[in-house]
Amino acid sequence: MRIRSRWAERITVGNLVLVACGLLVAWLVLVPVAALFYVAFTEQTIYGPGDFTIDNFVEAYGHLNILRLFGNSLIYAFGSSLLAFVLGALIAWVVERTDAPLRGFFHNLAIVSFAVPGLLMAMSWTLVMSPNIGWANALLQDWFGLTKAPFNVYTMTGMIWVLGSHSFPLAYMLMGPAFRVLDIRMEEAAVVAGANNYQLASRVTFPLLRPAMLSTLMLLFIRGIESFDVPRIIGMPARIPVFTTEIQDATSSVPPELGTAASLSMTLLVVCLLSIFFYRRATADADAYATVGAKGYIATPVRLGKWRWPIGGGTLLLFSVMLGLPLFTLFWQSFFHNAAAPSIARLATANWDNYRYLFTYPVFREAAFDSISLGAMGASIVCLLMFVIAWISQRSRMRFSWLIDALAFTPIAIPSVIVGASVLFAYLILPIPVYDTIWILLIAYVTLFMPYGMRFASGGLAQISRELEEVAEISGANLLQTFRRVLLPLLAPVLIACWLYVFVLCVRELAASIFLAGATTHVLGTVSLTLWEGGGSLGAVCALGVVEVIPLVIIVAVMRRLENAIRPH
């Protein structure tokens, strides 16, 4: 009788929701993971996978050059993740922890720039810094009488710069909320105890920020390893092949060599699982990082004094170089059909033709509507689902709770092409009529982007002490009430940042969409690829990039208001 009543006590709505979320995530992840293993270990024929084989691994890894590819990838990933982290964390600190001027402007700027697809940003940088046609190089050569172009984007440094300067919004969106809830009283206590600035940073501030920092670095590193836009546009002409170049080669051959791509992806999978393992070890003592406790927290901005305007100005200069140059180039180019270096003389021939072409492109309006709808739905589902999964992973006393974290993070290692193909196959054979509808795209997007949601939610939750939930429980609140009235308001900044980030990823998604878009479902990702590869001018592609930024400006403003309304005062 006692055992039955213990079990009966556990069957609550809250626990059922937890179990349902766990099962949903397991299903979403296991479909592409199973496909990955199946495709990697079976013979690839035009008719589909055949007999068991390890030939795909021999094909993928059976040449010494793979070491060079991996070496290049590591340098590229380390370099770009470090650069993005430094830039993003610096800006997050200025915006969230100081009284520097223009903070709201910096916040909006940091997020909207991310809306531009990686392909376009890389292309923009070639128009800025190519030694042959880069307009910035031409200007500097003209001004300073240089015989050679001072910058060359077609180098490893160029690749690191382009990805790092495009990825910093991720670091900003992860570190920003962490800085915001950093309780200044802990730092004050350290100063009172005699700590100098170095001791303060190394023994108080950085350790408190460790979960957010590690989440950020981990995501940035993996993004670097799996990045293919910059290697495609810059790495290939520069003859700097990376790991994903091989994966892309394999998936774009006719017919695609999915077996080779899958076996190469195993390396990414191992990297992901290792990083989760080390992350969990490094943040094992969760309570040590909680900065939001039962006593509340005080987030007081640091007064910069005479450094206020120099730091504000320096940050503006940083934005001008990082974002201003490529975004201006993109914007400028959108008014010309062909490549056009910026000049006063050229202004006379600027025109709106590209925008006219874009807005009358046959499927543009449908694609915009579908992409925005999918973005909103996908971001909302990922945020809520990962919030629950992160809670299970961090708060449950299960021995292998880190596996849930690893499971939710795994899709990041699987090429989007394979996710798209596996989702397509699964829902063709299952009696769930989502094929050729918007819902199959939604399933793929949630699968693809839940790892990002997991890192946002995980880092944010680590900063909230368990005692708040314990107090709520003691006061009689059930699980759902605790989620809704305690955790959700405290996590609002993190969840909103997560929502925005995943929204943009959904709107930009391309590789999986190619498999899943149907006759009546179109998305902006496939439209941009069509314009890039199959028609339309350079200017039209740039116009699409500009157009993708505009709705995000509005959404960022709305979400900022929402965040201010929800945030506890």
Added chain:
Amino acid sequence: MPFAALASSHPSPAGQGSMRGLLGLTASVLVALACTPALAADHSWMSDKALVDAAKKEGTVAIWSSINEDEQNPQIAAFTDATGIKVDYIRGADAPLMSRMAIEKRAGKESWDDFQIQAVHSVPKEWLMQFTPSEAAALLPQARDPDKRYYGTYLVFHTPAYNTTKVKKEDLPKSYEDFAKHPEWKGHIALDYTDRDWYAGFIQGMGEAKGGKIMAEIVDKLEPTLYKGHLALARALGSGEYWLNLNNYLNLVLNVKLAKDPVDWWILEPVVTSMGEIGINAKAPHPNAAKLLANFLISGEAQQMRTKWGRIPSRPDIESNPPGILKAFEGKKTITPHLSPADDQKWQKEFNKVFKAQG
């Protein structure tokens, strides 16, 4: 003359005020109407009444194609206007469309009727229906599969191209061997890294020993850059990023040229050709509508429309845009390497080795 129609379909860098824009639009409409008289009058592709009736009964047809919507949709609209048959169109690149096809087959589903990419010949024969459309008789011989499983909807000539502000016409090589005589072009020449079919055709045309030697010398002396995307490569040529393309698709170079970029092309033998191909699913859900649509897409009507975007017709009775393209290749040694999937992979590896794709 379709040239004007093509020029007005792409944004002009010269800019258009509202009055000029209106005049330009009116001119485009008038020229387009002048170029497509057959649309209003004579649908020769509908000559088989029994097929048309059967197709209309089916009422709908699904086509998967690599042609962008801007080009394909007007043709689809013309077909639907003439027949009343609804067309479901899915656009994608060759590789993902073939994967999608294989996945559907594996799952026992057949949702596509017509398939239009440049590699229909790579699809397993048994997946494609044998059919003889009435318009096939008017196609060039190389545009008809002897096994009657696919037909060419447009031709692709692989030619070198150059930026006219960087390279003088008199300096253009008269043969591939001559490329290596221009050390000043080192670092300024590029080609697409998927040009394995061009490379295969070149080696087949020149012979393995001679062809291999020529290409090795070009790579050694000029270090051609590898690029991804033929259209992006043509644009990069137009912008001056590169001075020459060792190889590109002529219709894309024309597309960029007609948009006023300073690019041009010339012919070197052997000329490798490929084509846009259309095939029908052997288990098409709507076989009659599929046959009718395929017949339309190889017809003079559809091919005339396609010239608006610089595509080269696969039939001699339709003039190219600009005119004279087919004539320019008359008498030239041409090779069409239809690579099987196994050959495709083999030649990609060869290409990577020769052009040092890994650095």
